[in-house]
Amino acid sequence: PAAVPTIDDVVSVRRRHIARSQRNYYRNPMNLVRGRGVWFHDEDGLAYLDSLNNVTHVGHAEPRVTAAATRQLRKLNTNSRFVYPQIASYVRKLVATLPDPLEVVFLVCTGSEANDLALRIARQVTGRQHIVNIDGAYHGNTGVVTGISPNRYKGPGGAGAPATTHEVVIPDRYRSTYGYDDADAGAKYARDAAAVIERITADGRPPAAFIAESLMGSGGNIVFPDGYLDGVFTAARRAGALCISDEVQVGVGRLGPWWGFELQGVVPDIVTMGKPLGNGHPLAAVVTTREIADAFDTGMKYFNTFGGNPVSCAIGEAVLDIVEQDGLRENAVSVGGYFAQSLRELQQRQPLIGDVRAEGLYLGVELVRNRTTRMPATEQAFMVTELMKERGVIVFPNGVHDNVLKIKPPMTFRREHVDLYVDALDEVLSLPELRSAVQS
Numbered sequence: 001p002a003a004v005p006t007i008d009d010v011v012s013v014r015r016r017h018i019a020r021s022q023r024n025y026y027r028n029p030m031n032l033v034r035g036r037g038v039w040f041h042d043e044d045g046l047a048y049l050d051s052l053n054n055v056t057h058v059g060h061a062e063p064r065v066t067a068a069a070t071r072q073l074r075k076l077n078t079n080s081r082f083v084y085p086q087i088a089s090y091v092r093k094l095v096a097t098l099p100d101p102l103e104v105v106f107l108v109c110t111g112s113e114a115n116d117l118a119l120r121i122a123r124q125v126t127g128r129q130h131i132v133n134i135d136g137a138y139h140g141n142t143g144v145v146t147g148i149s150p151n152r153y154k155g156p157g158g159a160g161a162p163a164t165t166h167e168v169v170i171p172d173r174y175r176s177t178y179g180y181d182d183a184d185a186g187a188k189y190a191r192d193a194a195a196v197i198e199r200i201t202a203d204g205r206p207p208a209a210f211i212a213e214s215l216m217g218s219g220g221n222i223v224f225p226d227g228y229l230d231g232v233f234t235a236a237r238r239a240g241a242l243c244i245s246d247e248v249q250v251g252v253g254r255l256g257p258w259w260g261f262e263l264q265g266v267v268p269d270i271v272t273m274g275k276p277l278g279n280g281h282p283l284a285a286v287v288t289t290r291e292i293a294d295a296f297d298t299g300m301k302y303f304n305t306f307g308g309n310p311v312s313c314a315i316g317e318a319v320l321d322i323v324e325q326d327g328l329r330e331n332a333v334s335v336g337g338y339f340a341q342s343l344r345e346l347q348q349r350q351p352l353i354g355d356v357r358a359e360g361l362y363l364g365v366e367l368v369r370n371r372t373t374r375m376p377a378t379e380q381a382f383m384v385t386e387l388m389k390e391r392g393v394i395v396f397p398n399g400v401h402d403n404v405l406k407i408k409p410p411m412t413f414r415r416e417h418v419d420l421y422v423d424a425l426d427e428v429l430s431l432p433e434l435r436s437a438v439q440s
């Protein structure tokens with residue numbers, strides 16, 4: 001067999017043949033050759049604890065997923081216009097995780113594609129073009145969804161919001177208008193969002209949809225205050241818009257319930273899902289109501305070559321079975337709770353930690369140089385990333401200021417892994433180069 005490319009080969013091929021806009025993690029990346037459970041292994045045999053793969057939901061190289069995939073690959077794979085049993089078993093199980101009346105499924109390959117299709121459905125069904133989104137959000141990489149992703153259109157190289165995109169304020173209780181001390185923050189952020197919806201409706205630009213994650217991922221791990229989505233959904237529906245929940249990052253039990261919107265007590269009109277569905281295999285979905293799906297069917301065909309092929313369905317079914325059989329939703333709540341508590345204890349003695357946000361196994365650690373001014377510790381967050389890697393822990397910042405360590409590990413994470421993470425972070429934050437960044 002040909003020699004496996006070394007890290008130097010890979011870096012040089014990437015430099016030459018992979019477009020530079022496709023950034024990789026780390027200044028000096030490792031050559032990852034294997035994954036098992038919550039661990040990565042590099043070419044030198046070093047192990048790294050994976051705290052951020054919400055894609056490998058049930059663990060790296062999970063044997064039951066591998067078995068389902070290889071069994072089906074040996075039997076049959078084909079495009080999705082043929083009829084085969086796997087789609088029935090999978091879709092039946094997927095729909096069973098969702099509340100009524102969400103029952104009609106489009107299987108696609110990526111979260112971006114799911115959101116692109118969700119917008120297309122909303123626009124066609126309502127006959128409107130305008131979309132209301134939340135500032136800071138990321139919804140994917142197609143042309144259309146880049147246009148509803150402030151995380152991109154407001155970032156480097158971005159051209160600003162398209163004329164059909166209307167942002168509402170990010171309901172970030174650490175940095176925005178209403179704080180953790182405001183018991184009505186949810187209603188107040190919703191009221192401000194409703195004002196945007198009412199304004200554009202009144203001036204002749206009524207929205208086709210309001211789109212939001214149920215907990216904002218790339219926007220900085222923003223846990224919504226109670227009542228927020230309920231308030232905005234009510235205002236959006238009053239204006240005749242559909243409500244889309246983007247569950248691409250947080251779905252499939254990571255927050256405890258199968259779907260994050262359940263925590264906000266709402267039922268969306270359209271749900272999009274992706275990343276964890278296939279445990280790393282490209283599988284994503286749009287789920288909506290019979291009424292909306294029928295209204296979308298004007299006679300024009302919708303065809304997706306790979307979406308929901310037999311292998312994808314076999315993998316998707318294995319993932320749902322494992323989450324259920326292994327009690328991973330319950331694990332997310334208990335280990336996530338322990339993680340949040342451990343990080344809050346660390347926050348007591350590490351002044352760089354400004355805020356800890358958590359829901360199940362989705363957590364964010366916001367680093368600031370000054371707790372009073374909340375000056376983002378962006379450069380320090382990248383230093384932490386490199387220093388944690390030296391200690392065998394994979395972390396990475398996100399958020400509007402790139403200063404929030406995102407934590408969304410495989411759902412098989414245990415307390416001992418939390419302890420490894422927290423001890424390494426404690427050690428790193430105690431180093432002089434980080435301590436000296438704290439402004440007194």
Ligand code: PMP
Nearest residue numbers: 110111112138139140248249274
């Ligand atoms: N929605 C959200 C909330 C996401 O975080 C992402 C990916 N980071 C996407 C959509 C796009 O998914 P994909 O990369 O699979 O196209």
